[in-house]
Amino acid sequence: MKVSKKLALATLLVALGVDSAQPPAAPPAGGGRGRGAGAPAGGGRPAAYPDRPPADPAALERGKALYGVQCNFCHGSDARGGEGGPNLLRSELVLNDKRGESIATVVQNGRGEMPKINLTLPQIGDIADYIHSFRVGGYDISRNQPLTILVGDAAAGAEYFKTTCASCHSVTGDLKGIGSRFDDPKQLQNYFLMPGGGRGGRGAGGGAALKPTTVTVSMTGGKALEGRLVRIDDFIVVLTDADGLQHTVRRDGDVPKVEVHDPLQPHKQLFSKYTDKDIHNLTSYLVTVK
Numbered sequence: 001m002k003v004s005k006k007l008a009l010a011t012l013l014v015a016l017g018v019d020s021a022q023p024p025a026a027p028p029a030g031g032g033r034g035r036g037a038g039a040p041a042g043g044g045r046p047a048a049y050p051d052r053p054p055a056d057p058a059a060l061e062r063g064k065a066l067y068g069v070q071c072n073f074c075h076g077s078d079a080r081g082g083e084g085g086p087n088l089l090r091s092e093l094v095l096n097d098k099r100g101e102s103i104a105t106v107v108q109n110g111r112g113e114m115p116k117i118n119l120t121l122p123q124i125g126d127i128a129d130y131i132h133s134f135r136v137g138g139y140d141i142s143r144n145q146p147l148t149i150l151v152g153d154a155a156a157g158a159e160y161f162k163t164t165c166a167s168c169h170s171v172t173g174d175l176k177g178i179g180s181r182f183d184d185p186k187q188l189q190n191y192f193l194m195p196g197g198g199r200g201g202r203g204a205g206g207g208a209a210l211k212p213t214t215v216t217v218s219m220t221g222g223k224a225l226e227g228r229l230v231r232i233d234d235f236i237v238v239l240t241d242a243d244g245l246q247h248t249v250r251r252d253g254d255v256p257k258v259e260v261h262d263p264l265q266p267h268k269q270l271f272s273k274y275t276d277k278d279i280h281n282l283t284s285y286l287v288t289v290k
Contacts, residue, residue, distance in 0.1 A: 052132050055129035055130075055132070055133060056129070059125070059126045059129045059130075060126075060129055060130055060133055062123075062126040063126035063127045063128070063129050063130030063131075064130050065271070065272045066119070066123055066126060066127050066130075066272075067079075067127050067130050067131070068271040068272065068274075069268060069271040069272055070117055070119065070127070071085075071127065072194075072271070073085075073194055074114070075087075075088050078134065079131050079134055085114070088131055089131070089134055093106065094128075094131060094132075097128055097132075098128075099125045099128050099129065100121065100124040100125040100126075100127065100128035103124055103127070103128050103131075104121055104124045107119055107124050107127075108124075115233070148185070149185050149186055149189065149280070149283060150185055150283065150284050150287060151280050151284070152277070152279075152280030152281035152282070152283060152284035152285075153280075153281050153284060154281070154284040154285045154288055155285075156281040156285075157280075157281035157282045157283070157284050157285025157286070158285045160278055160281055160282055160285075161282060161285060161286075164270070165282075168266060171289045175286075175289060176289075177289065177290055178286055178289050179286055179287040179288055179289040179290050180290050185283055185287050188283065188286055188287060189279065189283045192267075192282065192283075192286065193267070193271075193274075193279070194264070194267060194268075195210055195264060195267060210263065210264070211263045212228045212229070212263075213228070213229045213260065213261065213262045213263065213264075214226065214227065214228055214229060214239075214260075214261045215227065215228075215229040215232070215237060215239050215258060215259065215260050215261065216258070216259045216261070217237060217239070217247075217249050217256055217257070217258050217259075218256050218257040218258075218259075219249075219256055220256070225239060225241065225247055225249065226239075226241065226242075227239040227240050227241035227242065227247070228240045229260060230246065232258070232260065234251065235250065235251055236248055236249065236250055236251060237249050237251060237258050
């Protein structure tokens with residue numbers, strides 16, 4: 001006996017406990033299929049990231065600037081992990097945090113390889129607001145990759161380079177042909193935002209070799225130790241001199257005098273000054289430098 005496809009489908013639905021006469025249930029309001037919308041009524045998978053009330057826009061701006069300087073390099077621009085730092089959006093500590101009260105313990109004291117960072121509780125609260133503003137789920141807008149990041153004004157980018165970058169860099173010198181060194185404009189953008197933070201363009205040749213961070217320690221008696229900085233904290237400074245010998249010097253407050261020479265310091269200072277427009281314009285200009 002032949003069985004119609006319609007009857008076979010109806011039989012399957014009954015076996016699965018689905019009433020074919022009823023329309024499918026509508027998704028939860030505001031949640032769609034994203035797990036960040038909260039757990040469905042009657043049980044099911046819990047929310048991947050709790051819904052939170054909108055934060056003060058001014059706090060979000062402060063938090064974004066602080067995150068860019070203090071956290072971006074290790075945890076990534078979208079807080080999903082970066083150079084050695086974990087994904088913050090899936091961290092149980094962050095999930096249970098409200099406005100920095102849980103995060104502050106780690107930030108101010110350090111944990112594992114993460115050093116302590118001298119931030120106040122209000123500053124940490126602003127960073128927490130910014131991290132909590134990211135939504136997690138299939139509908140997450142930050143996962144929708146744009147067709148291109150080249151949305152800026154190249155002419156404005158050339159002017160910005162002239163006034164902000166030209167004192168240290170030159171498109172006919174160290175940055176000659178910079179637009180040809182990277183296969184992806186995003187790699188180029190990451191490179192100028194924080195040189196050495198990524199994997200470069202075509203292998204290791206995408207960006208120019210970086211000078212190491214050096215340090216000068218003024219010892220008693222007028223003697224000075226100079227070399228590549230290995231480690232520095234409130235108690236010691238470790239350096240390797242030109243002969244390859246490593247020196248460890250104890251610190252007591254400001255004694256001895258320690259001067260750190262970080263070639264990336266100007267880039268780090270720009271983090272709190274860049275606007276999205278500046279970054280877009282500068283990227284659109286640099287890709288034209290062939």
